[in-house]
Amino acid sequence: MTSYNELGEVYEWLISDAKLSPVEFAASFDDALGLLPSDAHVLDCSCGTGQLSVGLAIRGMEVAATDASEVMVRRTQELAQEFGTLVRTLRAAWEELPDHFDDGTFDAIFCVGNSLHHADGASGRLGALQSMARLLRRGGRLVLTSRAWELVRARGSRLDIADRLVRRNGVDAVVIYRWEIAPHWEDEHHIEIAIAQLDGDGAVRVRSELLSCWPYRNDELAAELRLVGLRTEVNTFSLGAENYTVVASKV
The missing domain is CATH 3.40.50.150 (Vaccinia Virus protein VP39)
Known part of the structure; x- marks a missing residue:
């Protein structure tokens, strides 16, 4: 959902x-x-x-x-x-x-x-x-x-972790994509996206969501x-x- x-x-x-x-x-x-x-x-x-x-x-x-x-x-x-x-x-x-x-x-x-x-x-x-x-x-x-x-499916299921920090509003975060590529084009696919924020005290706060998609x-x-x-x-x-x-x- x-x-x-x-x-x-x-x-x-x-x-x-x-x-x-x-x-x-x-x-x-x-x-x-x-x-x-x-x-x-x-x-x-x-x-x-x-x-x-x-x-x-x-x-x-x-x-x-x-x-x-x-x-x-x-x-x-x-x-x-x-x-x-x-x-x-x-x-x-x-x-x-x-x-x-x-x-x-x-x-x-x-x-x-x-x-x-x-x-x-x-x-x-x-x-x-x-x-x-x-x-x-x-x-x-x-x-x-x-x-x-066409390119996304050719790469298959995988984990993409950004190679640099993204700073917004003074807060750094790492962006992570987890791709679930289904066997057939018409099948439901999934992308899980996670934002791992690095708080000032050194703690990591993660927000993530699993998204449905149909390519x-x-x-x-x-x-x-x-x-x-x-x-x-x-x-x-x-x-x-x-x-x-x-x-x-x-x-």
């Missing part, structure tokens, strides 16, 4: 230095943002701790931020307050989005942070994409980032985007790259 109730409290240790600032996080999507009006109505539907949502609001966009995790929604609210920005926040899973927003509401929808693999299998993923597509206006764009699961091939994602009425404009997938970005427009 994926909730991010534990990891949500320490998620900043999982964000790269280059994207920790909301301004810098939003700037990493400058190519896609350049296609939008400055006052665009956007949805960040896997908002995490809010760096992208707040960065978009700083740019003057009208921003709604949703996440299936209550902790993530709270942390996005807190970050918006810290920066004095207006972000509409609510807890909602992808399949619940049409219950909260009218069809054709948004100029752009962001689903970033490698979140789509948490959708429950091919049917759950297609349902998530259908919900997002419904909320886009015609010509609006979905911006999605993904792990390259997919890049060509499967491309086909599913077409099925929900989205035309791919950008796909940075390449063999050997850890992550990629897809931008698709509603036809």
Whole structure:
């Protein structure tokens, strides 16, 4: 079961230095943002701790931020307050989005942070994409980032321990990933992520969570985007790259 109730409290240790600032996080999507009006109505539907949502609001966009995790929604609210920005926040899973927003509401929808693999299998993923597509206006764009699961599966089950400390708010931590790679693509996979914080008194405090995920091939994602009425404009997938970005427009 994926909730991010534990990891949500320490998620900043999982964000790269280059994207920790909301301004810098939003700037990493400058190519896609350049296609939008400055006052665009956007949805960040896997908002995490809010760096992208707040960065978009700083740019003057009208921003709604949703996440299936209550902790993530709270942390996005807190970050918006810290920066004095207006972000509409609510807890909602992808399949619940049409219950909260009218069809054709948004100029752009962001689903970033490698979140789509948490959708429950091919049917759950297609349902998530259908919900997002419904909320886009015609010509609006979905911006999605993904792990390259072809590479993840090729490496197999393993333990990845970071080779450097990550410092956030004056606290150092080691980040550990434990991958459980199932025999078949369609099977449920697991990632256990642990943040081992080194307290000032020398004690180690560990927060960890076991996350469920259902991987997919890049060509499967491309086909599913077409099925929900989205035309791919950008796909940075390449063999050997850890992550990629897809931008698709509603036809």
